Amino acid sequence: xxxxxxxxxxxxxxxxxxxxxxxxxxxxxxxxxxxxxxxxxxxxxxxxxxxxxxxxxxxxxxxxxxxxxxxxxxxxxxxxxxxxxxxxxxxxxxxxxxxxxxxxxxxxxxxxxxxxxxxxxxxxxxxxxxxxxxxxxxxxxxxxxxxxxxxxxxxxxxxxxxxxxxxxxxxxxxxxxxxxxxxxxxxxxxxxxxxxxxxxxxxxxxxxxxxxxxxxxxxxxxxxxxxxxxxxxxxxxxxxxxxxxxxxxxxxxxxxxxxxxxxxxxxxxxxxxxxxxxxxxxxxxxxxxxxxxxxxxxxxxxxxxxxxxxxxxxxxxxxxxxxxxxxxxxxxxxxxxxxxxxxxxxxxxxxxxxxxxxxxxxxxxxxxxxxxxxxxxxxxxxxxxxxxxxxxxxxxxxxxxxxxxxxxxxxx
Numbered sequence: 001x002x003x004x005x006x007x008x009x010x011x012x013x014x015x016x017x018x019x020x021x022x023x024x025x026x027x028x029x030x031x032x033x034x035x036x037x038x039x040x041x042x043x044x045x046x047x048x049x050x051x052x053x054x055x056x057x058x059x060x061x062x063x064x065x066x067x068x069x070x071x072x073x074x075x076x077x078x079x080x081x082x083x084x085x086x087x088x089x090x091x092x093x094x095x096x097x098x099x100x101x102x103x104x105x106x107x108x109x110x111x112x113x114x115x116x117x118x119x120x121x122x123x124x125x126x127x128x129x130x131x132x133x134x135x136x137x138x139x140x141x142x143x144x145x146x147x148x149x150x151x152x153x154x155x156x157x158x159x160x161x162x163x164x165x166x167x168x169x170x171x172x173x174x175x176x177x178x179x180x181x182x183x184x185x186x187x188x189x190x191x192x193x194x195x196x197x198x199x200x201x202x203x204x205x206x207x208x209x210x211x212x213x214x215x216x217x218x219x220x221x222x223x224x225x226x227x228x229x230x231x232x233x234x235x236x237x238x239x240x241x242x243x244x245x246x247x248x249x250x251x252x253x254x255x256x257x258x259x260x261x262x263x264x265x266x267x268x269x270x271x272x273x274x275x276x277x278x279x280x281x282x283x284x285x286x287x288x289x290x291x292x293x294x295x296x297x298x299x300x301x302x303x304x305x306x307x308x309x310x311x312x313x314x315x316x317x318x319x320x321x322x323x324x325x326x327x328x329x330x331x332x333x334x335x336x337x338x339x340x341x342x343x344x345x346x347x348x349x350x351x352x353x354x355x356x357x358x359x360x361x362x363x364x365x366x367x368x369x370x371x372x373x374x375x376x377x378x379x380x381x382x383x384x385x386x387x388x389x390x391x392x393x394x395x396x397x398x399x400x401x402x403x404x405x406x407x408x409x410x411x412x
Contacts, residue, residue, distance in 0.1 A: 003241050006239070009086075010084055015033025036048055045199060047230075058075060070145065073232075077234045085150055099183040103158070111193055159189075165397065166235060166345030168403045189234065199230060207306065221378045223371035225305040228338070256406070275319060298388055301313055301330050333348060355388060359387060363381050365381060
């Protein structure tokens, strides 16, 4: 018998708030986290905007010494994980930590550390490259370090599927618990790629918005969209077997009921033009949940604000849901947060759970020009109150990775 899996804790570091409550308030207030890049000098760059994490007091969670040998993406993961653990009220002294797993995804890992180490190598020689360089750069070290922090000795891994990593991590964690391998898994994603090299690389691909108006930079499904805006941060969820959570009287935010994952097998960066891979992931998720497609009330879309993604994702939703595609609501909160790459799916899963919890569909802010190729019910500019029962969150990544999650409203 498949076991039920619920969410009993959440933590977030994002461009619109450094806790879950702050981030959700930012969504409700239509806050935009995009502004001019301050992490480095952009004088030689066409790209000037990003969604940076702001005013994060890291020493509220860990000492400078604790964080000294962590890349920024690991720092974000550790902080969000600590928030989630405190929120869950799990007692690690009485918990069976052999059945407590950690799966944290990242698209790029410690790229800031790599860039700095290259400077040290070129200017100071091989002998001055830090012995911490390798562990600081590895994408799996967010999961590994978080496991050390909490003493989790179950399955521990890192999903690296570009922009789908956070959603894949949550989906794999869901199945680990549902199928009896773990009782609790901390899952999510973390990213910190607002760096000179990463921005230069995405700029060369012509994937990023090169405009200077922060209110018209990340505009998913808008006809004038012209590239995504890089974001950074981390989202962490505590997934727990339902009876286990009930036994310890845990607060239940919601339930994860479905997961689908596919590959386009089409192109290293571009999605399949017909959206078939994304559609299959959504269909898989619905079938995994045991629901009918008509049960899905809202989709938090991948919605990157690139011309190609938003058009093909719209096509994918139509394929997956047929006539019901025109009866469900859809929005992209990347209009608020920018695109957090491997962390985006985790941040958006949290936002989707909050939407279910509060009966509020987040808007796609700064939407002006309707695109005939994106003709579904895009909730634009103003949020919408609704009696939500089930919601889907989509993530689509370079390499053709597609992941869809379905969440159910939590118990009253």
